[in-house]
Amino acid sequence: MLRPSPAPAPALRSVLAALGSPTAVREARTPALRAAQGPLSPELPLPVHVLDVRDQVVPSGQAPRTRLVGWRFLIRGTTDRAVAAADTMLTPDGWSFSHFxxxxxVTATERALLQAETLPTSYQPRLLSVPGLYMLTLWLHGDTxxxxxxASPAPADLLVPLAPAPPGIxxxxxxxxxxxxxxLTLRLAPPPLFGTPAPA
Incomplete structure (x- = not known):
């Protein structure tokens, strides 16, 4: 069972305002959103965290650091499927709409959320991005x-790589x-230098 964390009210309002703006929807590079019939609503807000690239090697027993970069909303129309997503970002003036x-x-997030709903344990859903691997995961946090x-990922938390995932994952x-x-940290580690310098 999933217990989502409520999104900041200004983030939700900014997405609702963008959905209510014909210009914002028309200029979005989202044909499915522009073609959607009927009302559109933002649902399933997910905080988007990024794995801190400075912590490519995490000391044993310590959690990796993450930083919050936004909130993502799945946009539903009159069907049961999400037609697009909306990202918000934190600005000096607070949360504001970023883009559709x-x-x-989008499809992979929806699929992973449906899968997570069937798990016997309750989790708080989040997204964790690993930019160095072009990877996005559904992060199921145990503290609902x-x-x-x-918070940082706990050892018992679950990560569900979304498709497309990096080769081998x-x-x-x-x-x-x-x-x-x-x-992941092994893949993020810089490659070793080959050879040794010649003696002077």
Whole structure:
């Protein structure tokens, strides 16, 4: 069962304002959103965290640092499927609308959320991006009462790589943070220098 964290009210208002703006919808690079019939509503807000690239190698026993970069809303029309997504970002004036988009991650996010609903344990859903690997995961946080904008992945939390996932990592398969994170940090580590300098 999923227990989403409520999104900041200004973030939701900014998306509602964008959906109510014919100009914003018309100029979005989202044909499915422009073609949608009937009312559109933002649902399933997810805080988007980024794995801090400065922590490519995490000391044993310590959680990796993440930073909140936005809130993402799935946009539904009159069907049961999401037609697009909307991202918000934090500005000096507070939360504001960033952009609409569509593509495989929208479908993959919806699929992963449906899969997570069938798990016997309750989780707080988030998104965790790993830019260095061009990877996005559904992060299932075990503390359902936590502030969605804070906290780092706990070893027992689950990460579900969304499709398309990097080569060698199965998409839509839950991995414990303690199991997947070492694989990710190994891939993020800089390659070793080959050879040794010649003696002077």
């Amino acid at each position: 988009f569509e593509g495989p991650y 009462e936590a502030d969605g904008a804070s 199965a998409s839509h398969r839950p991995h414990r943070v303690a199991d997947l994170l070492p694989v």
